[in-house]
Amino acid sequence: MGMKEDAISDFRLRRGSPGGAFLSLCTALVKYIMIPLGLLSLLGSLANGLSSGSGLDFGTVIDQLAVYLDRLMVYAIPLIILAIPLGFYPKGNYARIPFKLVYGLYLALLLLMFTDGGVLSISLDGSALGAGEISGVRVDLRIQAVIYILALISVVKAFMAFAEFGSYRKDYLDSLAEKAGDSEE
Amino acid sequence: MKAFVGLMKLATTVVTFALVVMLVIAILPIAAGGISPGETTDMTATVEDGELRLTGGLSITSSLNEDVEDVRIRMYSQSESGTLDIMDSAVTLAAGGTTEVPIDVRVPIAEAVVYMINANADKEAPGIGLPVTVSIDGTYFHRMLGFGFALDYEVPLSESGTISVDSVRNAAGEVSRVDVDIGGLSDSDMVSQFIPEGTQEATVSVGGSEVTVSLERTGGSAKVTVSGGDSLKQTLDALLDAAEAGDEITFEYAGETVAMTAEGLEDLVSVLRDLVDKASEAGVI
The missing domain is CATH 2.60.40.1820 (Immunoglobulin-like)
Incomplete structure (x- = not known):
């Protein structure tokens, strides 16, 4: 008695691996939550060191940079959720395609959203600059070119779901047949 | 096929890593006040x-x-x-x-x-x-x-200069003259360099309409008067309309005629309009 090989049956829970899902979830949590939190903590300690003695309130600078990291963490929640089925279904499984496709496309969108389309801005008013004639400073970093290339790479990665499926389908079916054989024995 | 997928994954990872490193290296000097x-x-x-x-x-x-x-x-x-x-x-x-x-x-x-x-x-x-x-x-x-x-x-x-704006109005309550008093000036002030002692007059006229800005400096105080017709706002509008119609713009300063472009006239009218608005809010003499 062989295993069914249609797309719908590939979505069955017994076709996935809970261990893989857990590993993928942990990786996503590290990438989108732990690393930004670590960066926030690092920036906070840097700000304390830089502020002492200088007239500039680096706390305000850090607060504004933190907004981008906060935004990254919030916008990345769908990616963290998508990472679970992505890790759950093995390569060569039909069910992996839609999740990988959506993951890649959303990642491209996230890059554009959390960087405001590739323009990072920091503004300081007089209170953050200490005493003096300077009443405000604004710094814009325009990184559109890099962000658009990174977004394009994410889109390419998304469509690689089909190539990955084609490459690993035979291995996947072989492993299914092997499992079926083992259970019959 | 597997080799292609593997190579593509490797290539995208390497390019992404290179871009992120490049971004960090390039941004840090700017973010640190470069x-x-x-x-x-x-x-x-x-x-x-x-x-x-x-x-x-x-x-x-x-x-x-x-x-x-x-x-x-x-x-x-x-x-x-x-x-x-x-x-x-x-x-x-x-x-x-x-x-x-x-x-x-x-x-x-x-x-x-x-x-x-x-x-x-x-x-x-x-x-x-x-x-x-x-x-x-x-x-x-x-x-x-x-x-x-x-x-x-x-x-x-x-450092110690003060500015107060007043207005003279016509029977209809419109501003016909703006008087500005500048006090508390000292010779070392930068403002003293462009409002020298004595009286200077700048007049702009286009197609029969005319607005005069008079600067009068005496010691630590100066007076700036803007006048033109019965209603300053109407005169300013008339200046622009005449300039748009192609009439010649004449600008005189201290008795000498100085070239003024249509853009220059627009800029001058813009600041004068704003002054008239401020004077409208000020008290009536």
Whole structure:
């Protein structure tokens, strides 16, 4: 008695691996939550060191940079959720395609959203600059070119779901047949 | 096929990593204050041919390890009256050094004085200043990354100067004359350089309509009077309408005729309108 090989049956829970899902979830949590939190903590300690003695309130600078990291963490929640089925279904499984496709496309969108389309801005008013004639400073970093290339790479990665499926389908079916054989024995 | 997928994954990972590293390396010097405009140096204000001429220099320090070409540097003052351009030039910022950018700008004296009045009329504490913004925009790293830097500060024109605005109105209650009293000036104040002792008069006329800005300085005080017709606002509108119709623009300062463009007239009318609005809110003489 062989295993069914249609797309719908590939979505069955017994076709996935809970261990893989857990590993993928942990990786996503590290990438989108732990690393930004670590960066926030690092920036906070840097700000304390830089502020002492200088007239500039680096706390305000850090607060504004933190907004981008906060935004990254919030916008990345769908990616963290998508990472679970992505890790759950093995390569060569039909069910992996839609999740990988959506993951890649959303990642491209996230890059554009959390960087405001590739323009990072920091503004300081007089209170953050200490005493003096300077009443405000604004710094814009325009990184559109890099962000658009990174977004394009994410889109390419998304469509690689089909190539990955084609490459690993035979291995996947072989492993299914092997499992079926083992259970019959 | 598997090799292709593997190679594609490797390639996208390597490119992503390279881009992120490049981004960090390129952004850190800018974020750490790699480009910073310094103070303006040796700024002097003189009045020549009905224009306020500002000369001096602006030093910009760059700690980036590459020259940054085509950097646009603008220096302007922005207030409710609009924008007063002081400098707009393109320079190359030398790597790891200081670049001196010369400033040499001419602004019609009437426009400069009225602009200064508008920018300070609402102040309660003594002191006259000009809000100035220095903006630096450029691209680097093979034009892949760009930066914009804007610094707002106030150029002190007088430490103890005060400005009060009053108006004279016609029977219909419209402002027909604006009187501005500037007090508390000292000879060392920068404002004293462009409102010298004595009386100067600037008159702009187009197609029969005429507006006069009179500057009168006596010791530590000065008086600026703006007059023109029965209703200043209507006269200002008439000036623009006549200029649009192609009538000749005549601008006279201290008895001498000075060239004025249609754009120059628009700028002057804009600041004068703003002054009339402020005077409308002030008390009636």
